[in-house]
Amino acid sequence: MGVIVILIIASVLVAGGFLLAFLWSVKTGQMDDDYTPSVRILFEDELIIKKKEIL
Amino acid sequence: MNFVGRMQTTTCYHCGLKSATEIQINEKYFCCDGCKMVYTLLEENGLCQYYDLTEMPGLTAKGHFVSEKYNYLDNEAIQEQLIQFKLGDQAHVIFYLPQIHCVSCVWLLENLHKINPGIIQSQTHFEKKEIKIIFNPSLISLKQVVQLLAFVGYEPVIHLGGNDWLKKKKVNKKQLYKIGIAGFCFSNIMMLSFPEYLSNNALELGSLRHFFIYINLLLSLPVLFYSASGFFISAYTGLRQKWLNIDAPIALAISVTFSRSVYEILSQTGAGYLDSMSGIVFFMLIGRWFQDKSYDSFAFDRDYNSFFPLGVTVLEEGIEVNKPLSSLLKGELVLLRADEMIPADAILLTEGALIDYSFVTGENAPIEVAIGQLVYAGGIQKGRSIQVEVQKPVGQSYITELWNSPVLKNEKNIEKSFVHPWSQYFTIVLLIIAFSSGVYWSLYDTSKILPAVTAVLIVACPCSLLLTVSFTYGNVLRWLGSAKFYCKNAAVIEAIDKIDTIVFDKTGTLTNHEDTHLEYHGMVLSEAEMIAVKSVTRESMHPLSKMITQLLMLEVSDLTSFQKIENFIGKGTKATCNEYEILIGSISFLKSNGIHCDDSLQGAVVCLAMNGVMKGYFAVNHAYRDGMDKMVKRLQDKGYHLHLLSGDHPTEKGHLTLLLGKNIPMFFETGPEDKLAYIQKLQNQGHKVMMVGDGLNDAGALKKSNVGIAVTDQTHLFTPASDAILEGNKIKELQHLIDYAKKAKLIIIYIFILSILYNIIGMYFATTARLSPMVAAILMPISSISIVALSALLSFSFSYKIRSRN
Numbered sequence: 001m002g003v004i005v006i007l008i009i010a011s012v013l014v015a016g017g018f019l020l021a022f023l024w025s026v027k028t029g030q031m032d033d034d035y036t037p038s039v040r041i042l043f044e045d046e047l048i049i050k051k052k053e054i055l
Numbered sequence: 056m057n058f059v060g061r062m063q064t065t066t067c068y069h070c071g072l073k074s075a076t077e078i079q080i081n082e083k084y085f086c087c088d089g090c091k092m093v094y095t096l097l098e099e100n101g102l103c104q105y106y107d108l109t110e111m112p113g114l115t116a117k118g119h120f121v122s123e124k125y126n127y128l129d130n131e132a133i134q135e136q137l138i139q140f141k142l143g144d145q146a147h148v149i150f151y152l153p154q155i156h157c158v159s160c161v162w163l164l165e166n167l168h169k170i171n172p173g174i175i176q177s178q179t180h181f182e183k184k185e186i187k188i189i190f191n192p193s194l195i196s197l198k199q200v201v202q203l204l205a206f207v208g209y210e211p212v213i214h215l216g217g218n219d220w221l222k223k224k225k226v227n228k229k230q231l232y233k234i235g236i237a238g239f240c241f242s243n244i245m246m247l248s249f250p251e252y253l254s255n256n257a258l259e260l261g262s263l264r265h266f267f268i269y270i271n272l273l274l275s276l277p278v279l280f281y282s283a284s285g286f287f288i289s290a291y292t293g294l295r296q297k298w299l300n301i302d303a304p305i306a307l308a309i310s311v312t313f314s315r316s317v318y319e320i321l322s323q324t325g326a327g328y329l330d331s332m333s334g335i336v337f338f339m340l341i342g343r344w345f346q347d348k349s350y351d352s353f354a355f356d357r358d359y360n361s362f363f364p365l366g367v368t369v370l371e372e373g374i375e376v377n378k379p380l381s382s383l384l385k386g387e388l389v390l391l392r393a394d395e396m397i398p399a400d401a402i403l404l405t406e407g408a409l410i411d412y413s414f415v416t417g418e419n420a421p422i423e424v425a426i427g428q429l430v431y432a433g434g435i436q437k438g439r440s441i442q443v444e445v446q447k448p449v450g451q452s453y454i455t456e457l458w459n460s461p462v463l464k465n466e467k468n469i470e471k472s473f474v475h476p477w478s479q480y481f482t483i484v485l486l487i488i489a490f491s492s493g494v495y496w497s498l499y500d501t502s503k504i505l506p507a508v509t510a511v512l513i514v515a516c517p518c519s520l521l522l523t524v525s526f527t528y529g530n531v532l533r534w535l536g537s538a539k540f541y542c543k544n545a546a547v548i549e550a551i552d553k554i555d556t557i558v559f560d561k562t563g564t565l566t567n568h569e570d571t572h573l574e575y576h577g578m579v580l581s582e583a584e585m586i587a588v589k590s591v592t593r594e595s596m597h598p599l600s601k602m603i604t605q606l607l608m609l610e611v612s613d614l615t616s617f618q619k620i621e622n623f624i625g626k627g628t629k630a631t632c633n634e635y636e637i638l639i640g641s642i643s644f645l646k647s648n649g650i651h652c653d654d655s656l657q658g659a660v661v662c663l664a665m666n667g668v669m670k671g672y673f674a675v676n677h678a679y680r681d682g683m684d685k686m687v688k689r690l691q692d693k694g695y696h697l698h699l700l701s702g703d704h705p706t707e708k709g710h711l712t713l714l715l716g717k718n719i720p721m722f723f724e725t726g727p728e729d730k731l732a733y734i735q736k737l738q739n740q741g742h743k744v745m746m747v748g749d750g751l752n753d754a755g756a757l758k759k760s761n762v763g764i765a766v767t768d769q770t771h772l773f774t775p776a777s778d779a780i781l782e783g784n785k786i787k788e789l790q791h792l793i794d795y796a797k798k799a800k801l802i803i804i805y806i807f808i809l810s811i812l813y814n815i816i817g818m819y820f821a822t823t824a825r826l827s828p829m830v831a832a833i834l835m836p837i838s839s840i841s842i843v844a845l846s847a848l849l850s851f852s853f854s855y856k857i858r859s860r861n
Contacts (some may be wrong), residue, residue, distance in 0.1 A: 019236065027228070
């Protein structure tokens with residue numbers, strides 16, 4: 001039975017990791033725009049490469 | 056995409072307007088040189104993918120090339136207001152580009168760096184219609200950035216509004232944090248509670264049981280202290296104002312649930328209701344978020360600042376200086392170019408003023424102003440450049456004073472929502488049930504008093520009411536939005552429900568600005584006469600004169616030369632052309648030249664006399680929107696009192712009476728303050744007034760009315776402060792939209808009946824002191840989910856009328 005304690009702690013920690021990922025994504029503004037990225041991803045690759053260079 | 060073969064007229068490759076075939080490159084046709092220039096620029100920079108992503112994505116480029124227009128951006132004080140961040144060779148700026156409408160827009164705007172290397176990166180936000188540009192100020196100035204945007208057709212809207220949106224964003228993020236944390240805690244608590252539900256007796260789990268329960272307790276703390284904090288704060292502020300709002304019983308239920316759970320856990324008598332508590336907080340937060348998700352790209356709270364430009368060109372000893380509008384002083388000379396707005400009440404110093412006051416007064420035709428006369432803030436110069444001397448500071452102009460009027464100071468729609476009185480009754484009934492079950496158990500089994508009373512408070516929390524309300528308003532707002540009726544918030548929907556009187560503005564509301572045209576009434580003109588008149592009107596820059604020329608252009612194509620022409624500013628033109636002596640202008644002008652005129656003519660008419668005989672007149676014929684008569688009829692059938700206020704001349708009263716019927720009170724030549732006073736008068740008579748208007752002249756009335764609806768033909772144009780924005784071609788649907796908004800209350804009542812059923816079931820368990828955590832854990836999600844689903848279903852099915860006309 002003792003292993004369940006460890007498993008549950010692990011599962012809560014994993015879930016907590018996802019929570020942190022969510023909070024981080026909100027904080028860095030990834031939730032600000034829920035439409036434009038869906039358009040942007042369909043543009044030609046060449047554009048994305050150039051953007052990376054600039055960044 | 057291939058228009059070759061259609062010879063006569065074709066559509067512009069760039070913007071899709073109908074165009075003649077003269078302007079073309081490689082069999083791609085353009086409507087104007089502007090569009091062609093944009094195309095050439097894009098082609099040179101290898102950006103023709105713009106045209107592949109969407110057909111004819113461009114915006115008509117006419118008139119975007121006034122390079123002096125943005126000179127004020129060279130002023131450092133203005134730059135500081137606009138640039139958000141500046142460090143070395145990087146500057147960040149965000150512009151509002153209302154023209155963004157398709158994939159191509161996004162693509163082009165994010166490739167601006169290919170056109171000008173000074174732009175480091177540009178990123179668009181489609182729904183907010185914003186662009187964030189990072190540029191190198193040593194390579195490209197802010198003015199050049201704006202000019203480039205304007206050149207490709209995306210003229211940024213720059214105004215004094217400031218960076219208010221930054222604040223809004225932060226609030227929104229906090230809400231998301233709360234939802235995230237509540238969701239995390241809720242799902243984990245739920246999972247860890249399963250063993251408790253499924254085991255037949257507590258001993259089976261042994262020491263693990265305590266482990267689960269204590270983890271749950273730990274997980275519930277962030278929900279209580281962070282996620283649910285909004286409810287406690289709101290309930291507390293409500294109570295301090297001696298007012299029981301809907302958050303009060305919710306806060307009570309949350310704290311009772313939590314304390315009973317803590318008591319059970321610490322006394323080792325049970326596992327508590329932490330799962331239900333965190334679940335309900337989670338659902339309620341989602342509901343609020345759903346309801347509050349508003350239209351990012353609309354601004355409902357514009358004051359006069361938004362209508363005026365950021366900067367003006369001031370003449371200091373003959374030298375042009377750019378100045379922020381806020382530092383404009385009395386007595387300064389301002390240079391106004393074509394299409395610029397008069398920033399403050401001023402005296403005209405040079406000739407050629409042709410002021411369009413349609414925005415301020417609702418009057419259609421531009422007015423010629425003579426030197427030395429006063430021109431008012433808000434008017435737009437239509438002719439060439441003029442100079443004016445400022446008479447009053449910006450904030451004290453005729454039009455801006457209206458905003459500072461004390462009548463408009465008090466907040467609107469502070470009336471409490473009908474939900475709050477409900478929740479008060481709910482709370483009272485709840486307390487009575489809790490009390491009586493306590494009394495009942497005190498007679499039979501005193502050990503069950505506390506469990507029964509607390510269970511009642513846990514089960515019967517008005518969460519379902521709150522969920523119903525927030526989800527229903529959220530849904531209704533969305534459906535109205537999809538029918539191009541954008542409400543500011545849920546309070547507007549409730550306010551619409553109470554309306555009994557609707558006041559319409561005429562110009563721009565019942566009529567369409569763009570379709571205004573002239574009509575000739577009177578004696579039939581011969582071809583030679585028409586040619587002569589046309590040749591004369593062609594010489595004048597007056598817009599009415601231009602419209603006459605256009606009208607006659609449809610009839611005759613030839614031109615002739617005239618012998619003599621004399622222009623009288625603000626009056627008319629006198630000319631001799633071949634055998635005709637032509638007098639064209641206002642009635643008083645013709646009268647002063649000894650022509651006998653019919654006295655019934657008045658208002659915006661241009662009279663025409665030839666060789667001393669009155670021939671007829673040209674009248675501005677407003678193009679009324681389709682279906683206005685039916686809309687008015689439907690609204691009257693529903694029992695609304697309708698009124699019409701117009702800033703224009705009463706020339707069309709007869710026509711309007713015919714169109715809209717006799718029993719509508721109509722008032723003409725009403726100024727902004729008259730409209731405001733009229734609304735106030737109606738309100739004092741006990742009416743709830745909806746104002747439908749469009750211009751700055753309606754701004755006071757829109758603000759004063761219970762529901763102010765701003766009508767716009769292009770949603771990106773400025774609309775005055777209002778509660779809702781309606782697209783022009785949807786006015787004919789007004790009655791259906793109002794009807795649908797009224798349905799919201801009905802939907803809430805239906806669902807509330809359902810939630811009362813759930814409450815009765817829960818009550819049965821609670822009052823008999825048999826509410827186990829499992830029953831609570833089953834009841835809570837079932838009721839929440841069914842409420843959300845039913846709300847979505849009902850608001851969808853009621854929306855068929857506004858949907859079918861989409």
